[in-house]
Amino acid sequence: MNPPPHSSRLPFHRAQCQRFCAPSVYPPGRFTLATCLLALGVLPSGLSWASELEEKHTGAGTPALQHLAQGITQPAQAAAATASAIPAASPNTPATPTPEMPTPKTSAATKPAAQAEPMQLEAIEVNATREPTAQEISPQSSLKGTALQQRGSSTLGATLQDELGVANASFGPNVGLPVIRGQQGPRTRVMINGVGSHDVSAMSPDHGTTVEALLAKEIRVLRGPATIRNGGGAIGGAVEVIDGRIPERIPTRSSLNTQVRHGSNHDEDTVVSELNTSFRQLALHANLHGRNSNDIEVPGAAIDQAAITRLFYAPSPSNTRGYTGNTSARSHGGSVGASLFGEQGYIGVSLSRYASNYGIPLGPAHSHGGAVLDTPEAVRIDMQQERLDLKGEWFIENTWLESLSLRVGKSRYQHDELSNGQPQTRFNNDAVESRLELKHHLAHA
DSSP states (O other), X not given: OOOOOOOTTOSOOHHHHHHHSOTXXXXXXXXXXHHHHHHHTSSOTTOGGGGGGGSOOSOTTSHHHHHHHHHSHHHHHHHHHHHHHSOOOXXXXXXXXXXXXXOOOOOGGGSOOOOOOOXXXXXXXXXXXXXXXXXXXXXXXXXXXXXXXXXXXXXXXXXXXXXXXXXXXXXXXXXXXXXXXXXXXXXXXXXXXXXXXXXXXXXXXXXXXXXXXXXXXXXXXXXXXXXXXXXXXXXXXXXEEEOOSSOSXXXXXXXXXXXXXXXXXXXXXXXXXXXXXXXXXXXXXXXXXXXXXXXXXXXXXXXXXXXXXXXXXXXOSOOOEEEOTTOOEEXXXXXXXXXEEOSXXXXXXXXXXXXXXXXXXXXXXXXXXXOOOSSOOOEEEEEEEEEEEEEEEEEOOSSXXXXXXXXXXXXXXXXXXXXXXXXXXXXXXXXXXXXXXXXXXXXXX
């Protein structure tokens, strides 16, 4: 920016500005009237209109420049005279400190305005409803209704594999066990209507569970502190299957539901049917189920012989192409149940049976001794279970007691492992489980 033209009203010129303005700060060609006055201390740097004079102007005849020149003629002359009277500093003369220019006082007009009066706002009331304590300490998910019907599969693990935190530990198409947060086997418990299934599915990954998922009305997945009610061993979680074999309410009308499914891959045919009816205060339930499937089809060879050779130092003697051998299965079963209802509760009983015969996919060997067999081995599991269940609930009219429930389950389980049609290993499990629960409130609501 070029310096402003000389004016007869200003008693200083560019040489005087250069004396007080260091060239490193204000290079030649960048001198303006405002920068010189600010450097001399004539203008306070805090004035808002001082920055307007830093902009490029067309001449000294503008109204703003004339007003400024008239107001600072006398202070500028005094400042210039004082600057001329200061002797130049020599190397042998000690430097004398230059007196600072007094800062102009701020007038009353520039003082900040008084603060506004505080505004009184209307009160805003926020209300919230506390969740029941039982839901806060029971992190669980539930699969029921249409979602359960669409996800229903031949195994319990395949039915729940799309649930959050649940995976399917499959051993061929006929065995699928739920895995909760990476925990399985004895750390994940499977229950039927609140009582353990009492099979041996937790002992080996090729042992299936005695649950028909297509008959379930609801499947609950319990995690965290909610599993404490189901025993200390279920540290990973628990899966509870509710199939309604013991009626918990009197049906308003009789109903018969039948479901038929077909799987095209291995010609799987499934039929489930259930009946619900009542007679006065007595509710009745009955169901039947059956499943039959062939070997599952696969593209190419069922076994990677190179991987088997690297692992067992010998190829597998049992390999198939186009299908996985020994994966056929058949199962059937059913149950009957009845409940008697009173004014303050009910009590019911059910009798059920489950039977299944399924094959283990062909592999190097299924020997419990760990030896590698030279001849093909077809291993099948032939299982059966009979159960007797008792369930009752008494609703109490009290300020802090809500209900008293009783569940008792007695099961007899057995399965044989057949190697090429001959029994090789037998598992037996006879168990009785009972549970008595009292539901109450800590305080009357």
